[in-house]
Amino acid sequence: xxxxxxxxxxxxxxxxxxxxxxxxxxxxxxxxxxxxxxxxxxxxxxxxxxxxxxxxxxxxxxxxxxxxxxxxxxxxxxxxxxxxxxxxxxxxxxxxxxxxxxxxxxxxxxxxxxxxxxxxxxxxxxxxxxxxxxxxxxxxxxxxxxxxxxxxxxxxxxxxxxxxxxxxxxxxxxxxxxxxxxxxxxxxxxxxxxxxxxxxxxxxxxxxxxxxxxxxxxxxxxxxxxxxxxxxxxxxxxxxxxxxxxxxxxxxxxxxxxxxxxxxxxxxxxxxxxxxxxxxxxxxxxxxxxxxxxxxxxxxxxxxxxxxxxxxxxxxxxxxxxxxxxxxxxxxxxxxxxxxxxxxxxxxxxxxxxxxxxxxxxxxxxxxxxxxxxxxxxxxxxxxxxxxxxxxxxxxxxxxxxxxxxxxxxxxxxxxxxxxxxxxxxxxxxxxxxxxxxxxxxxxxxxxxxxxxxxxxxxxxxxxxxxxxxxxxxxx
Numbered sequence: 133x134x135x136x137x138x139x140x141x142x143x144x145x146x147x148x149x150x151x152x153x154x155x156x157x158x159x160x161x162x163x164x165x166x167x168x169x170x171x172x173x174x175x176x177x178x179x180x181x182x183x184x185x186x187x188x189x190x191x192x193x194x195x196x197x198x199x200x201x202x203x204x205x206x207x208x209x210x211x212x213x214x215x216x217x218x219x220x221x222x223x224x225x226x227x228x229x230x231x232x233x234x235x236x237x238x239x240x241x242x243x244x245x246x247x248x249x250x251x252x253x254x255x256x257x258x259x260x261x262x263x264x265x266x267x268x269x270x271x272x273x274x275x276x277x278x279x280x281x282x283x284x285x286x287x288x289x290x291x292x293x294x295x296x297x298x299x300x301x302x303x304x305x306x307x308x309x310x311x312x313x314x315x316x317x318x319x320x321x322x323x324x325x326x327x328x329x330x331x332x333x334x335x336x337x338x339x340x341x342x343x344x345x346x347x348x349x350x351x352x353x354x355x356x357x358x359x360x361x362x363x364x365x366x367x368x369x370x371x372x373x374x375x376x377x378x379x380x381x382x383x384x385x386x387x388x389x390x391x392x393x394x395x396x397x398x399x400x401x402x403x404x405x406x407x408x409x410x411x412x413x414x415x416x417x418x419x420x421x422x423x424x425x426x427x428x429x430x431x432x433x434x435x436x437x438x439x440x441x442x443x444x445x446x447x448x449x450x451x452x453x454x455x456x457x458x459x460x461x462x463x464x465x466x467x468x469x470x471x472x473x474x475x476x477x478x479x480x481x482x483x484x485x486x487x488x489x490x491x492x493x494x495x496x497x498x499x500x501x502x503x504x505x506x507x508x509x510x511x512x513x514x515x516x517x518x519x520x521x522x523x524x525x526x527x528x529x530x531x532x533x534x535x536x537x538x539x540x541x542x543x544x545x546x547x548x549x550x551x552x553x554x555x556x557x558x559x560x561x562x563x564x565x566x567x568x569x570x571x572x573x574x575x576x577x578x579x580x581x582x583x584x585x586x587x588x589x590x591x592x593x594x595x596x597x598x599x600x601x602x603x604x605x606x607x608x
Contacts, residue, residue: 142444144562148267154608160519167422167425167519167523168421168426169422170421171526171530172530173421174418175418175420175527176417176419176420177418178417178422178426179418179423179598179603180390180414180418180419180600180603181418181419181423181427181605182427182601183600183604183605183608184608185198185600185605186458186524188600188606191321191404192320193402193404194318194321196402197317197321198313198317198318198397201313201317201395202310202494204394204395204396205394205395207395208306208309208310208313208460211302211305211306211309214302214305215303215306215512217302217563217575218295218298218299220297221295221298221299222292222296223555224229224291224514225288225291225294227293227440228281228288228291228292229281229283229288229289229292229495229580230280231278231279231280232280233273233277234276234277234278235274235275235276235277236275236276236277237273237275238271238272239270239272239273240270240271241268241270241427241438242268242269243268243269244269244364249381256276260342269467270467270468270499270508271465272419272465272466272467272468272469272472272489273463273464273465273480274463274464274465275463276457276461276462277459277460277461277462277506278460278461279457281455281458282455282458284400284455284456285450285480286446286450287446287447287450287451290443290446290447290450291443292445294440294443294444295440297439297440298437298442300432300436301436301437301440301603304433304436304591305433306426306433307608308429308430308433308553308607309428309431310607311574311604311605312608314597314601315597315601315606316389316392317394317408319594319597319598320386320389320390320393320401321385321390321401322408322590322594323387324383324387324390324591325403325408325592326408326587327382327386328383328403328405328407329405329586330379330583330586331379331383331586332582333579334372334375334379334579335371335588337578337579338369338373340391340554340575341365341368341369344365344558344571344575345350345365345366347367347558347562348361348362348365349362350490361518364572367599368575368576372579376479387399387400387401392555405481408586408589409585409589411593412588413537413593413595413596414600416596416599416600417531418526418530418603419603421523421526422604424522424523424603426603426604427603428518428522428604429604429607430518430522430526431515431517431518431519431604432521433518434511434514435515436517436520437506437511437515438512438514438515440593441507441510441511442506442508442511444507445501445504445506445508446509447504448497448501448503448504449501451497452489452494453491453500454487454488455487455488456485456486456487457486457487457488458483458484458485458486459482459483459484459485459486460482460483460484461481461482462480462481463479463480464478464479464480465480466478521569521600522604525598526599526602526603527600529595529598531596531600532598533592533595533596533599536591536592536595537587539588540585540589540592541583541586543584546581547582547585548583550574551572551578553577553578554574554575554578555572557571557575571578
């Protein structure tokens with residue numbers, strides 16, 4: 133017996149030595165956390181992205197829309213359930229490295245063949261003094277049993293930590309979705325205000341062109357122009373009238389885009405478009421690029437996913453080592469319920485430990501480990517890509533804001549010049565010093581320039597929304 137124990141211990145030791153020597157090394161690739169020191173040479177750390185969205189957006193109608201979306205948006209609610217799934221995954225992982233304890237019981241009847249070792253022995257043995265062992269022997273048992281895998285390599289604890297990192301990543305994913313919902317609603321809202329303003333401009337131009345058409349008809353009656361001039365002015369009026377239906381359709385589509393984000397069926401979107409043309413973009417303070425690592429939810433999400441991937445490597449690596457399991461049973465067992473309460477005669481107990489490790493054909497473990505390493509490197513690249521994308525988004529929007537400001541100033545001057553030219557061309561036409569084509573071209577150019585000015589204003593407001601999102605604003 134002693135020799136057998138020595139052989140078993142020797143086999144276990146050989147297994148430990150073999151598996152310990154054959155564990156492949158961890159493939160490391162550290163992520164690059166360095167970012168440029170500034171966006172435009174400024175070291176001011178004041179950051180607009182840290183403002184609450186209710187402070188950043190001052191339009192009460194827009195604030196109400198965003199608040200409704202946070203309550204009813206289906207995609208956001210789906211993400212909240214994914215967070216709950218991740219939270220339950222933590223509970224499951226935590227339970228894996230705690231002992232499993234259960235309580236069970238059973239009853240049955242055994243009949244052992246007479247011409248077997250056990251049967252021949254029982255035939256000559258009394259079950260109790262003066263009473264032979266019956267041919268059909270009942271068996272009643274009630275016992276508690278326990279199983280515990282001793283986490284000597286921290287495989288189970290690391291799996292729990294990975295689940296925690298993925299839970300945190302899902303929370304950051306929800307925060308990033310909130311930021312995106314805010315930007316989508318705000319951009320659509322400003323587009324809606326711009327469309328309302330453009331529709332008002334069209335209706336104003338229809339009135340101006342109708343007045344011009346009346347003048348042309350009077351000029352024709354005075355034989356100062358031909359029927360051709362009248363028809364050209366009529367065509368211009370009809371063309372402008374046609375533009376309003378395209379605008380109305382775009383308004384409907386934009387309203388329903390907002391309604392979808394709010395999780396509701398089509399209905400009018402409450403807004404006030406009266407002062408859109410005079411809206412001033414928010415003053416933006418970008419802080420320093422390193423703040424993106426804390427402010428941007430997508431960067432934090434990528435960072436947590438990277439932490440989980442690294443822990444997965446450690447979990448996969450631990451599979452190369454032997455695992456130690458403890459099993460125990462404690463209960464009562466007897467051939468009759470009448471004797472089951474008689475202690476200590478009916479008491480049964482077992483305690484066993486198992487130490488087992490992979491020895492031959494470890495291809496599946498090696499493949500799992502290689503895959504975990506590859507996913508860890510993949511997570512590093514994803515993190516670096518996310519940080520780079522965040523910086524570029526801020527840089528692009530900063531440039532966009534500056535260029536749009538210059539463009540808006542020039543377009544404002546263009547609109548003023550063309551508005552004055554309408555009055556001038558009408559006066560010259562009435563005094564026969566300009567033909568009707570000059571009047572038509574001037575009206576068309578003035579309408580297009582006012583449209584372009586409103587379009588630029590909308591782009592300015594969208595740029596302030598986009599840079600707020602790029603800086604990581606809106607989720608806190």
